[in-house]
Amino acid sequence: MADNSLFGIHGAALEVRGQRMGILASNIANSSTPGFKAKDIDFQKALRSAQGGSIDGAVTGATMYRVPLQPSLDGNTVDLSTEQTAFAENAVQYQTTLAFLNGRINEVTRALRGE
Template identity: 70%
Template sequence: MAGDSLFGVHGAALEVRSQRMGLLASNIANASTPGFKARDINFGSALAAVENGGDNAFAKAVQFRVPNQTTMDGNTVELNQEQTAFAENAVQYQTTLSFLNGRISQVTRALKGE
């Protein structure tokens, strides 16, 4: 279980945030693709699934977005929403990464006896 590891929930959170980054980037890249359906995850469900080590944990938490406005070509990407979600996720990813780097530094210092 990830909660028992050296990094606790933060290792699993970093994994989920990384995978979400790719999903959001795909949405942005396909903003003009007819029929493309925007997807995102339920972060809590994905985190719990990754912590429990289930197969395809992330894939099970992926959901299609419900658009605020429908388009004629069937594309459900709302670019402003996707860009905002991407930026927020990037900040959260960086915060988690900074915490983990601090933890690694602590462990390294402890192992060196500093």
């Protein structure tokens, strides 16, 4: 189960955000690949699904193809500016979640030391 008493939902959120970052990076890297279909993860759907089971299964179930605003002639559906914006936003959210978890770990460490 992805939710636990020490980290709550934040551990699962970090993992989903990490996997989303990989998908968005793949989209950016393949922006010139003919026929490449951009994908993304519905973060909220993946997080809800992760609460009841595996994160990998939740991510797979929440991954979808992105519908392009303007299709290209070579069949590539990557809109580079959309992908870069989504990547930057996800990176900030990833860092925020990571900072929260680091704070929580520091709290537990201090408590164990009796500080």
